[in-house]
Amino acid sequence: MTPGFQELRLDGVGRRFSGKDALADLDLTIRAGEFIALLGPSGCGKSTALNCLAGLLPLTSGSIWQRRSDGEKRIDVLPPEKRGFGMVFQNYALFPHMSVRRNVAFGLQMRRLSKAEVARRTAEAIRLVQLEEHVDKLPGQLSGGQQQRVAIARAVVLEPSLVLMDEPLSNLDAKLRLEMRTEIRRLHQSLGLTTVYVTHDQEEALSLADRLVVLRAGRVQQIGTPEDLHARPANWHVADFMGFRNMVEMTAAQASGDEVVLEGEGLRLVGTAMSPVEAGASVVAAVRPEDVLVVEADGQNRITATVDVVEYQGRELAVEARTGTGRALHLRTDQRLAPGDAVTLAVAPERLLVYPREAAEPAPSELAEVAG
Structure with a gap:
């Protein structure tokens, strides 16, 4: 998959609710093909950051930019549907009355692609998440892990420039979490996706991400590779969260x-x-x-x-x-x-x-x- 941008840059991104900072001064540059994990305890601002990036929340301060081969473009002024991002939610958000095939195809049909193109890309996405035997089933007939695979297929079938995942494994049992972690990493690598992933699970973040962003009370505490954060936490708050x-x-x-x-x-x-x-x-x-x-x-x-x-x-x-x-x-x-x-x-x-x-x-x- 060809990335839609070379670099995504968040400059001083902030979001306030009732006069209080839920997120403040977030500076982050994401390279095409990178897997970034936003990590921290409940209320630290990680989901707020993801929703600002997706366009589901307007910014109180700062800006978001995409750098492409033809120059830079500010995207925080665009509505969510114009940003070209895919999103995987914690609760899957599947259409219960639609089959696996129809759930995955829905976004392509809304873009009014040809029937042949919709069929081809839908079949490919379902094959990638290994659900070929379940294409005609309804979500209620699937396990939690299978439903999450459908949600992932629905996101990647649109060939987004960026995939946003908001604690996608938190509703799964321990065994399925491990299996889906491997599946997400495999898809990220095989498709060359750029991924921003929200989690409160430091083990999950360490195993998946190329870089981690640790947040506390809406502010960045440390940005670094899994090795950096595991061995040399920047302060005792990060150390406490990273297993010390x-x-x-x-x-x-x-x-x-x-x-x-x-x-x-x-x-x-x-x-x-x-x-x-x-x-x-x-x-x-x-x-x-x-x-x-x-x-x-x-x-x-x-x-x-x-x-x-x-x-x-x-x-x-x-x-x-x-x-x-x-x-x-x-x-x-x-x-x-x-x-x-x-x-x-x-x-x-x-x-x-x-x-x-x-x-x-x-x-x-x-x-x-x-x-x-």
Whole structure:
């Protein structure tokens, strides 16, 4: 599929509701053929951004531009049907009285293409999503995964310059989510689609996207590749959302370059500063469960704890242990542990990421209380 543009650019895009920013100052350049995931918790602005891009919401500020071989064109002033985008909704939005074939063909018929062209493109789209055996069924006769495939076929049959997907897998069970993730990535690659995908699932975003845009309270926190965000979150909000489940408030006792000596919660640890930190500053130390190791007693960054909860997860256990001060630490291990076991834990300094905590920001513990 030939892309309809070379580049799509969002300049300072914002949207307000009742005088409050739902999205503010979004700057993003999307290259043709890219898969972009908009990621963040509920209410962060990701669906607002998608609806602004689709034309379903007018912008309060900013502009959206397409760069083609013949120059740039501003598109935020165009109605949705003039932008040439396809959209896949969370609830599928299929016509219940129409067969799979008629659902997929509907958009082509509205464009008044010839019957032969409609038939050819409809058959090709249905083949791509592997629903040839179900062409005459109604949506109510299909599984959730099959209905989602019909919705995807209906979007791509129009050969859009951009496909917008708004949490398309959230209504599916865990097994179907995995299958459809693979299907979406396969279609994206085989058709050369440009895709913007909204999700609150960081694992889903990491597995699908070329780049991720993490939003919080309507503002971009970080834009980068899956590797960037997984290994080097820009701040503790991103770290918290990207799976750094252990977030501990501490004090920077000493700071020398990237190395920071931390004190607090009855612990003394060495970590790596992700941005400048001064001695005496309040910080948040973040580490992934898989980077918390069960070790022998001697060595750097040792933490004594007692196993509290053990969850069997096949080859490994998900464990919650508590320090002497009651601080919960989450880890993954292949060692057979049981509640009540005394353990020594360790974290490599390069895996313990340290972020400054601004006084105006809620602490991780406060966020957990709100979320709970």
